Amino acid sequence: MRRFTWFNATSLTFGFAFLYLPILLLIIYSFNESKLVTVWGGFSTKWYGELMRNEAMLDAAWVTLRVAFFSASLAAVLGTMAALVLVRAGRFKGRTLFSGMVYAPLVMPEVITGLSLLLLFISLNLDRGMLTVTLAHTTFSMCYVAVVVSSRLVTFDRSLEEAALDLGASPLDAFFSVTLPIIAPAVVAGWLLAFTLSLDDLVIASFNTGPGATTLPIKIYSAVRLGVSPEINALSTILIAVVSLGVIVASLADKRLAKSRGNQAQ
Amino acid sequence: MSGKWRMLTLIGAPYLWLLLFFLAPFVIVLKIALSDTAISIPPYTPQFDLSGGWPAISDFFSNLDFENFKWLIDDSLYINSYISSLTIAFFSTLLALLVGFPFAYAMARAPDNWRPLLLMLVILPFWTSFLIRVYSWIGILKTEGLLNQLLMWLGIIDQPLIIMNTNTAVYIGIVYSYLPFMILPIYSTLEKMDESLLEAAIDLGCNRISAFWLVTVPLALPGIIAGCFLVFIPAVGEFVIPDLLGGTQTLMIGKTLWKEFFSNRDWPVASAVAIVLLLLLVVPILIFQRLLERQQEAEAR
Amino acid sequence: MVATSDKTPAKGTIGSGNRKPGESTSQAWLKEDSVPIVEFRDVTKRFGDFTAVDNVSLKVYPGEFFALLGPSGCGKSTLLRMLAGFETPTSGTILLDGKDIASTPPNLRPVNMMFQSYALFPHLTVAQNIAFGLKRAGMQKGAVEERTREMLRLVKMEQFSGRKPHQMSGGQRQRVALARSLARNPKLLLLDEPLGALDAKLRESTQFELVNIQEKLGTTFIIVTHDQEEAMTVATRIGVMNHGVLAQVDTPADIYENPKSRFVADFIGDVNLIAAKVGGARKVDGEDCIHFTVDGYKQDFVARSAEPLAKGTEAYLAIRPEKITISKSKDTQAANQIEGTVDDIAYVGNLSTYHVRLANGSVIKAQEANRRRISNRQITWEDKVWLSWTAGGGLLLAN
Numbered sequence: 001m002r003r004f005t006w007f008n009a010t011s012l013t014f015g016f017a018f019l020y021l022p023i024l025l026l027i028i029y030s031f032n033e034s035k036l037v038t039v040w041g042g043f044s045t046k047w048y049g050e051l052m053r054n055e056a057m058l059d060a061a062w063v064t065l066r067v068a069f070f071s072a073s074l075a076a077v078l079g080t081m082a083a084l085v086l087v088r089a090g091r092f093k094g095r096t097l098f099s100g101m102v103y104a105p106l107v108m109p110e111v112i113t114g115l116s117l118l119l120l121f122i123s124l125n126l127d128r129g130m131l132t133v134t135l136a137h138t139t140f141s142m143c144y145v146a147v148v149v150s151s152r153l154v155t156f157d158r159s160l161e162e163a164a165l166d167l168g169a170s171p172l173d174a175f176f177s178v179t180l181p182i183i184a185p186a187v188v189a190g191w192l193l194a195f196t197l198s199l200d201d202l203v204i205a206s207f208n209t210g211p212g213a214t215t216l217p218i219k220i221y222s223a224v225r226l227g228v229s230p231e232i233n234a235l236s237t238i239l240i241a242v243v244s245l246g247v248i249v250a251s252l253a254d255k256r257l258a259k260s261r262g263n264q265a266q
Numbered sequence: 267m268s269g270k271w272r273m274l275t276l277i278g279a280p281y282l283w284l285l286l287f288f289l290a291p292f293v294i295v296l297k298i299a300l301s302d303t304a305i306s307i308p309p310y311t312p313q314f315d316l317s318g319g320w321p322a323i324s325d326f327f328s329n330l331d332f333e334n335f336k337w338l339i340d341d342s343l344y345i346n347s348y349i350s351s352l353t354i355a356f357f358s359t360l361l362a363l364l365v366g367f368p369f370a371y372a373m374a375r376a377p378d379n380w381r382p383l384l385l386m387l388v389i390l391p392f393w394t395s396f397l398i399r400v401y402s403w404i405g406i407l408k409t410e411g412l413l414n415q416l417l418m419w420l421g422i423i424d425q426p427l428i429i430m431n432t433n434t435a436v437y438i439g440i441v442y443s444y445l446p447f448m449i450l451p452i453y454s455t456l457e458k459m460d461e462s463l464l465e466a467a468i469d470l471g472c473n474r475i476s477a478f479w480l481v482t483v484p485l486a487l488p489g490i491i492a493g494c495f496l497v498f499i500p501a502v503g504e505f506v507i508p509d510l511l512g513g514t515q516t517l518m519i520g521k522t523l524w525k526e527f528f529s530n531r532d533w534p535v536a537s538a539v540a541i542v543l544l545l546l547l548v549v550p551i552l553i554f555q556r557l558l559e560r561q562q563e564a565e566a567r
Numbered sequence: 568m569v570a571t572s573d574k575t576p577a578k579g580t581i582g583s584g585n586r587k588p589g590e591s592t593s594q595a596w597l598k599e600d601s602v603p604i605v606e607f608r609d610v611t612k613r614f615g616d617f618t619a620v621d622n623v624s625l626k627v628y629p630g631e632f633f634a635l636l637g638p639s640g641c642g643k644s645t646l647l648r649m650l651a652g653f654e655t656p657t658s659g660t661i662l663l664d665g666k667d668i669a670s671t672p673p674n675l676r677p678v679n680m681m682f683q684s685y686a687l688f689p690h691l692t693v694a695q696n697i698a699f700g701l702k703r704a705g706m707q708k709g710a711v712e713e714r715t716r717e718m719l720r721l722v723k724m725e726q727f728s729g730r731k732p733h734q735m736s737g738g739q740r741q742r743v744a745l746a747r748s749l750a751r752n753p754k755l756l757l758l759d760e761p762l763g764a765l766d767a768k769l770r771e772s773t774q775f776e777l778v779n780i781q782e783k784l785g786t787t788f789i790i791v792t793h794d795q796e797e798a799m800t801v802a803t804r805i806g807v808m809n810h811g812v813l814a815q816v817d818t819p820a821d822i823y824e825n826p827k828s829r830f831v832a833d834f835i836g837d838v839n840l841i842a843a844k845v846g847g848a849r850k851v852d853g854e855d856c857i858h859f860t861v862d863g864y865k866q867d868f869v870a871r872s873a874e875p876l877a878k879g880t881e882a883y884l885a886i887r888p889e890k891i892t893i894s895k896s897k898d899t900q901a902a903n904q905i906e907g908t909v910d911d912i913a914y915v916g917n918l919s920t921y922h923v924r925l926a927n928g929s930v931i932k933a934q935e936a937n938r939r940r941i942s943n944r945q946i947t948w949e950d951k952v953w954l955s956w957t958a959g960g961g962l963l964l965a966n
Contacts, residue, residue: 004380008372012384015369019391019445022402025412029405038411082280089277098277100555101284107496107551109503111520112540115527116291119537123294139287142280171272200395203505207527217397224397224510228405236398247393251386465653466686468674470751471703480699484690 023240030233038228047234057219057235064199064216067130071137072194078138079145079194080187086146087153105143113140114207121208128210136208137198144197145190152186185254192250196243292544299537300330334538343522344539348546350517354433354508355501358440359448362497363490365441366448370489371482373449374456385453392446400439400510407435407511431513439507440497447496455489456482488561495554499547519543595628596804602665604629604755604787605650610659612645612811619645621811622659632781632788634802636795638834642811643791647757650789651680664754674703679753683760685744687732693743694719694728700751718746721780738769745777749784758790762797774800795835799823807831823887827873829964832885839888839931843868843963845880851902851958859884859963861905863927868903870961886961891933891954893921895945901955907931909950921946923954 004012030048034041051057082102089095105113117136118128126132160182164174180187202217209218216235223232338344373384391399406412407430414426429435459482467477483490505520512518519539527536595601603626612620620642627633635643648654649661652673660667668676679700687696697718701711719725722742732740741761748756761777762770778801781788792798798805799819806816807830815822815831826832829840846858851869857876858869861884870884897904907923910930914937921933933954937944946952 002375002377004372004376007368008375011368011372012376015365015372015445015449016387018365018442019388022406022442023391023394023399025406026398026402038405038408038415078280078283081276082284085277085280089273092277094281098281098284101288102280103555103558104551105288107499107547107554109500109520109543109547111503111505111523112295112544115523115536115540116295117287119294119298119533120287120291135287139283142283146280171269196393200397202397203524217395220397220401221506224401224404228401228408232401233405236395236401239398240394243394244390247390248386460684460686462682462684462686463688465651465673466680466682466688466747467699468653468672469651469678469680470700470747471674473672473674476703481688485688487690 026233027237027240030230030237032230032233035230047230048238050231051234051238054231056214057216060214060216060219063130063213067134067137067205067213067215068195068198071134071141071198072191074134074138075142075145075194076187076191079142079190080149080183082142082146083149083153086150102143102146105140106147108140110201110203114204117204118207128208129213132208132210133205133213133215136204137194137201140204141194141197144193145187148190148193149183149186152183156182189250189254192246196246199239199243295537295540297330298534299334299541300332301534302331302333334534335542337535338538338542343517344519344542347517347519347522348542351502351504351519352546354436354440354518355498355504358437358444358501359494359498361437362441362445362448363494366445366493367452367486367490369445370449370452370456373453374459381457388446388449388453396443397506399443400506403435403439403442403511404430407438430511431516433512433516435511436508436516436518439511440501440504443507444497444501447500448493451492451496452486452489455486459485488557491557492554492561495550495557499550499554502547503543595631596626601628603627603662604631604664605789606662606665607646608660608662610646610649610656610661612642612649612654613657618811620649620656623811623813625806625813625816627787627789629787630785631803632778632790632801634798634805635789635791635808636798636805636834637793637808637814639793641808643808644759646808647680647759647789647791650755651678651757652676677754678757679748679751679755680757680759681744681748681761683763685732685740685764687740687744687747689732691731692728693724693730693732693735696732696743697747697750700747704751714750718750721749721783722746737764737766738773741765741773745780749780749786753786755787755789758788760792761790762792762794770794770797771800777801799835807834809834825873825962826885826964829883829885829966832962832964837888837932837934839884839886839891841884841886841929841931843882843884845876845878845882845963847878848875854959856958857963861925861927863925864905866904868905868961869958870903870963871959872963874965876963876965881966882963883966884961885964886956888920888932888934890960891931891956893923893933893935893946893952893954895950895952897953898955902958903961904953904955905931906951906953909946909948909952912946912948919944921952923952 029038029040031043031045032039032041033044033046082098086099086102114136117132117139121128121132121135156179160178161174164178165171169177200217201215202221205215206218206221209215216239220232220235223229373381373388376384404411408414409426409428409430411430413429414423417423418426429438463481463485464477467481468474472480503520504518505524508516508518508521509524512521520543523536523539523543526532526539605625605627607623607625610620610623611618623642623646635646637643645654649656650663652668652671655669660669662668663676663678688699691699694715697715698711701714706714715728716725719728722745724739724742724746727735727739727743732743735743741764745761758777762773765773774797777788777790781801788801790798790801799822802819804816804818805822807814807822809830815827817825822831822835826835832838833840841861843859843861846860846867849856849858849869854871856869857872858867859882860866861868868884870886872882876882892898892901897906905925907925909921910924911922913920913922917937919935919937921935923931923933925931931954
C-alpha cells in the first residue's frame with residue numbers, strides 16, 4: 001500500500017492551493033457587504049439579490065443557455081458521426097484532410113477561429129446573432145465531442161455489433177440498439193463538454209454575435225474591464241456552483257454505472 | 267439504404283460541415299488579408315462578385331496584393347507582438363512545467379484510492395469558466411488586492427507590489443489557466459509507468475535521484491512534450507489573459523489582432539495578422555499531431 | 568509399478584530433481600560446518616494487520632538453486648523483496664555472508680533481482696539495459712562493452728543488442744532481463760516468477776537453460792514460483808510456504824515423497840487424502856510403520872508416518888495416484904488392498920487415471936501407464952476393482 005511521502009504531500013498541497021485559492025477567495029468575497037471587493041465589510045447576500053434584478057444579465061444568461069444547449073446538441077450528433085468516421089471508416093479519399101480538420105480546432109487560437117468564422121458569415125450575408133454564435137460554437141465543440149467519443153470507440157468490442165448482426169439486426173438496428181447505448185456515456189460526456197465550452201466562450205462569441213444576442217461571457221467581460229465588482233463575484237459563484245455540481249454528479253453517475261456494469265460482467 | 271450510401275452520409279455530414287465552417291473561412295481570411303481597407307460595409311475592397319462575369323473575377327484577383335503583409339513588417343508593433351507572444355508563451359510553458367511536473371509526479375505516486383479524487387480536482391477547474399478564473403486573479407493581484415494586503419500584514423513588504431497590469435500578472439494567469447493541460451498528460455505517462463522499473467534501476471545500483479533522471483524523466487518525456495505543446499500553442503494566441511491582467515505595454519498577438527479588428531476596424535490587417543499567427547503555429551501544431559499519432563500507434567501495438 | 572521394491576530411501580540421499588547428485592552444491596545443508604550465504608533469523612513482515620511473513624528462519628548455502636514455492640499471497644515474494652532491500656522486516660534479521668544487511672540500501676547490496684515483469688527499461692536498447700548496472704558500478708567504458716558482450720553471449724542474444732524491449736518476444740525479453748541482472752556478477756540472484764509470462768513449452772526449455780547458466784556461473788539463485796513443476800525442475804532445495812510460514816524445506820524428492828503436512832502433500836503433485844484412524848505401530852520389512860483402519864472397511868492398512876501417532880488419533884493417509892495399482896482381482900501379496908467401483912476414467916494418452924469410489928463414499932485416484940492400446944483396456948466403468956499399494960507407498964499425516 002502506497003502512502004504519501006512528505007515531498008509529494010507538500011507539492012499536492014501547494015498545487016491545489018494554487019488551483020483553488022483564487023476561486024475560493026472569489027466565492028468568499030461574493031458574500032461581502034462592502035462595494036470595495038477586496039475590503040471585507042461583513043457577510044451579506046445582497047449582491048445576489050442585485051444580480052436577480054439585473055435584467056440585462058438575466059437576458060444574457062438566457063441567451064447563453066439556449067446557445068449552449070443547441071450548439072452542444074448539434075455538436076454531439078456531428079461529433080459522434082465524426083468519431084465514427086475516424087475510427088470505423090477505414091481509408092478513404094480525403095481522410096487526412098478530415099482528421100486534420102477534426103484535430104486542428106482543438107489547438108487553434110480562438111481569435112483566429114472567431115475572426116475567420118465572422119468573415120465567412122459576412123460573405124454568406126448571414127446576420128450576426130444567436131444563429132451565427134450557435135453555428136460557430138457547434139463547429140469547434142464538435143471536434144471535442146469527436147475526440148471524447150472516438151477514444152471510447154477505439155476500445156469498443158466490435159464482436160458485440162457482429163453478434164447483433166448475427167442475431168438478425170440490420171446495421172442501423174445494430175448501431176442504435178447496441179453501439180449507441182454502449183458509447184452513450186462518452187456521448188453524454190461530450191455533450192457536457194460542448195455545453196460548458198459554449199457557456200464559457202468569450203472570444204468566438206464576441207466576433208460572431210450581433211445586437212440582441214449578447215452572451216453572458218461578453219457581459220461579464222465588459223463589466224470586468226471596468227474592474228472588480230461584487231456582483232460579478234456573485235454571478236461567478238453561481239456559475240461555478242452549477243458547473244461543479246454538474247461535473248460531480250456526472251462523474252458519480254458514471255462511476256455507479258461503471259460499477260453496475262462491472263458487477264454484471266462478473 | 268445500402269451500405270455504400272450509409273457510409274457516404276456518415277462521412278459526408280461532418281465532412282461538409284467542417285469544410286464549410288472550418289476550411290472555407292480560412293480561404294476567406296486569406297483573401298481579405300490580400301485586400302485593401304475601405305470605408306464601406308464590409309470594410310474592405312475588392313468584394314468578390316460573381317455577377318460581373320469573367321472580367322470581374324480577373325479584375326478581383328489583380329486587385330489582391332501583399333500590401334498588408336508588408337505593413338506588418340514595416341510597423342514594429344506587429345513584429346514586437348509576435349516576438350513578445352512567443353517569449354511569453356515559452357517562459358509560461360517552462361514555468362507551468364516546473365509547477366506541473368512535481369504535482370503530476372505526486373499525483374501518480376499517491377495512494378490508489380486517492381488518485382480518482384485528485385484527478386477530478388485537477389480536471390474540475392478546467393470545466394469552470396476560463397474568464398472567471400482569470401478574473402479571480404484581479405482581486406488578488408491588484409495594488410490594493412489581497413496578496414499585497416497579506417504581504418503587508420505579514421510585514422514582508424511595506425510598499426504594495428505592482429503586479430497587476432504587468433507581464434508578471436500575465437505569466438501567473440497563463441500558468442494558472444493552463445496548468446491542468448500540463449499536469450494531465452504528464453500524470454498519465456507517470457501513472458502508466460511500471461514501478462518495478464524504478465526498483466530495477468535501484469537494484470542495478472542507482473540511488474533515488476539518479477533513478478529519477480535515468481528512468482522516470484525519459485519515460486515521462488512523451489507526456490512532458492505533449493503538456494508543453496498543450497500550454498504553448500494556446501498561450502501564443504491568448505487574448506483574455508493579456509487583456510485583463512496585462513498592462514498597456516503587454517504586447518501579445520491575440521490582443522493586437524483584437525484591437526485591429528474591434529478598435530481600428532482594419533479587417534484586412536487583422537486577417538493578415540491571423541494568417542501570420544497561423545503560420546507561426548502550423549509547425550508546432552503539426553509536430554504535436556505527429557507525436558499524438560506516433561503515441562497512438564505505440565499504444566495500439 | 569514394481570510393488571515390492573518401492574522402499575523409501577533414507578532422507579537426503581536422493582539427488583535433487585534434474586541434477587546429478589552432489590553436483591555444485593555438495594548438499595551443503597547436510598553438513599554441520601557449512602556457512603550459509605543467506606540466513607533469515609526469525610523474520611516477520613507485517614503490512615498493517617496483515618502478516619505476510621511469519622517468523623521465518625531459513626539458511627541458503629553458496630551455489631544453491633533455492634526455490635520458494637507457494638500459492639499466491641503466501642509471502643514468498645515479500646521474503647525475496649526483503650532480501651533485495653525493497654521491503655524492511657518488521658522484526659528479525661537477514662544475514663548476507665554473515666553480515667546483517669538491514670542498514671544497506673538496495674542499490675548497495677551485492678544482490679540482483681530479475682523482476683516478474685522483467686522491468687526492462689523501454690527507452691533503452693538491449694545492450695544499454697545490460698550496461699545500465701555496470702555503468703552505475705563505475706566500470707570503464709571498454710570494460711562495460713566487454714562485459715555486455717559477454718552477457719549477451721551467455722544468453723545467446725548477441726544479434727539483438729540494438730533492439731528495444733518492445734521489439735522482442737517474451738522469451739527474448741526474459742533472456743535480456745536475466746543477462747542484465749547477472750551482469751554485475753552478484754553474489755546472489757533473486758528471480759521473482761521469472762518464467763511466469765512464458766507459454767508452457769518455452770517455459771520448460773527455459774527452465775533447463777536457467778539450470779545450465781546457474782551451474783556454469785556457480786552463482787546462488789533464489790527463485791520464487793507458484794509452479795511446483797518449475798520448482799521441482801530447477802531447484803536443489805525447495806521451501807514450501809503457506810500463509811507466511813515456511814511449511815517445509817527439503818530437496819524436491821523429499822518434498823514429494825516425504826511431505827510433512829497435509830498442505831505440502833496436497834500442494835505438490837496429485838495426492839489422495841483418505842481419513843484414517845490410527846491403530847498402532849508395526850514393523851514391515853524392518854521399517855517402522857503404523858497400522859490403521861478406514862471407515863467402511865473391516866481390514867487393517869499399513870503406512871509410514873512422518874511422526875509417531877497415538878492410537879485412536881484421526882489422521883490422513885496421503886498416497887500418490889501412481890503408487891496405487893488397480894486390478895480386477897485381489898492381490899494377496901500387497902500390504903494394503905481395498906475394494907471399490909470405477910466411477911470415471913480420465914484418459915490422457917500416456918496415462919489413465921481411474922476414479923474409484925470406496926464403500927464409504929470417498930473417491931481414490933489410481934494412475935496406470937497405458938502400456939497397451941486403449942481398446943485392449945480391461946477395466947471399464949462400474950467395474951468392481953481392487954486397489955493395492957505397499958506399506959512404504961503411503962504416508963500417514965496428523966490432522
